[in-house]
Amino acid sequence: MADLPELPATITVDLDTPLKRGDDAIATLTFRRPTTVVLLDMSLIQLGLVDMDVMRDLLTRTSTVGLIGEEVDKIDGADMLQIARDVSDFFQIEEFEDLEIHIDGDIVTIPLVKPIVRGETTLDELRLRRPDSGSFRSLSLARIGQMETRSLAGLLPRISMSPLTEADTYAAEPGKQRGSLHAFLVASICTLARPGAIVDINVAPDRQQWWPGSPLIDLNPHGRTQNKKHRALVPVLPALDRWLRAEYATYIALSQQDRAGRGWLVNYHGRPIQDVDRAWDTMLTNLELPKGREWRSYLLRHSLATLARNRGATKWDLEGFMGHSDGSQTEVYAIGEFPSVVTALEGIVADMERLAPGAMHRSRTEHGLVGQLSKGDENVS
Template identity: 30%
Template sequence: MDRHYLAVHRPASDEKADYTVHQAMTDYWTLHGSTRVSADAIRARLKLINRFIDHEIAIGVMREPVLPSILNDEWLARFRLWATSIDTIAPQRRAADDRALPPKKRAKSTAEESIIQLKAALRFNARRMTDVPRLKHLTRAEVTPKRTYRLSSDSLAELLHYTCVGDGSAVHATRLIPLRRYLIGAISTMARPDAVMDMSASRARGQWNPAERLFDLNPPGRIQTKKYRAVVPVTELLDDWLSATDDRLVCAEVLRCDDEGDWLDQRPIQSVKKAWQAMQAKLGIPIGWGPKLIRYSVASILRRRGVDKDQLAVALGHQALNSTTERYATLDPEDPRYLESVRALLDELSAELMQKAGTFIRAKSTEVGGNGRRRLL
């Protein structure tokens, strides 16, 4: 009923004059934001704006009702200061070794994303207000210093080696198997972290095509977003790990032994963040770089080795496939030459890493028994 009323109602002049910023954000969420694939992100951005307005009302800077007309450059400046310097994300934090860390501040780009979302909410409800304020957001390039740190192939091999040996104990190395699986997936596909965590070898999911050596990073049923998930070639190393996986690529492995043999149970996990942070501290990866560093680093290595730029753009999801791009054989997933430049260089890099890190980065030899369980060979 609320959605239908909002969709068909035509506000009178007095209603437009009284229309508030809170109403604009609520109506935008009800009619549009809640239906989007990025609904969680939209809600978080609008929530930040709401919290700032509540903060300003509480300290007496603003008064209710908060109308769109009071939003100006001065208001944006106050919001940016509050969002990035005053309102901390995590007041109390601890490192992997239990050291106390300073409060984590919100990135400037995050504040700008909230401003962009607010502008979208106001534009969406333009007919419900007297006038839409002209707000200018800053681009990511304007607020984010260019970061050029990248991992070399030697460094990537060192990361893989670390996940095999850990601190030297067999127990620790076993705990690092999910991180090793994550690295294999990230290096082999250059996918964003969330896409790597979504990778599945299950036939029911339909992402992996072993016959064509292709992997669809976008699971069936998931709507593509601006962060496009591509169909990517499967390297020999990734194929080895997918063949040894029941469902999610990034999973923990538990060895169980009985009279019939040694069985490997695989359990999906939610995150490799803690394992990454421990490795980061151990190997000296600069603070501020998360698992997405793998994507940047592999792409940089391929660029230096002369990869076809158009093919790389498709593999990274920077260029979505459409009727125009699919006219070219190397950009058509149904053509044997699909992303052939990317495939060749990823295979080359995988072979190089196996040589540098040791062949033990391959998956354990297993087979699925008649009972559906995976047996170690």
């Protein structure tokens, strides 16, 4: 990124006609550079046109002396013109015209004039995907077209994929012994399951969770009693199907006596693991991501569910897919296909593939055996 001039945090305007406040006279006014929160409910287009109704609100929100609307109304016209000109400089970016916005298919990378500080991490660019219809849920297209800040602030988190993609790219890096973390991330994205259910996925036939060609995976293995943390029967996304087939190929390549205790999707050298907490913490450190509660592995499904909902997943589908619908009589007779969730998750996976090609693929896939399975050779005897 090119070197940028220092952005002023405030601007100060000397008034030709001091503003009366009781017995005092205010001769200078200082205004802070506004953040997105300050600009909520304002149109950036109207700000650019120096719409006085919008400018009035902006001045009351950014004044260091706590101006109220009635005081702004009493500012002399010539002084207001000067204030409007100076405050407008906050939004002038001619000096940054050499910044390059990179477009790669449906992904746009936008350098930030003022980097965002996230804990100990600094973001100097945003990578955004082309929004689909689900991204606009509860938002007004007209207000987005008018560049209303609240609507834009609602849209940007829905189309930003960077942290999730960075995590998956990190886990997929060849030669780094991160296979268990990689499998955990892929399965989490494809199933929205809790961490305990993810590390419990096993392709061994006696578990009765999945077999090659099955369109569904039962997150509740044979013999486990359902509890309040219901584990659902969910569709298998293509990205997860590749991983399951690869693990199954590894499993059937073993001798009968060596198959005992094997077949775990999330494993360490073939053996089961209880969690990925240590690998998760190492990832956060290496990627310089925050380590607060909102970044813990068990909240990954909450973030993914929000992304899916914002992409059009219906409430009923999402509840069933995530196991919030606990096996009612309806579910006994009707196995949910959850099409809106599947569509949303496939869109997320597709965007991640565009951002980081191959990051959703298992690097250790046994191509020959998987190829045989895809042709129907699924004998486990």
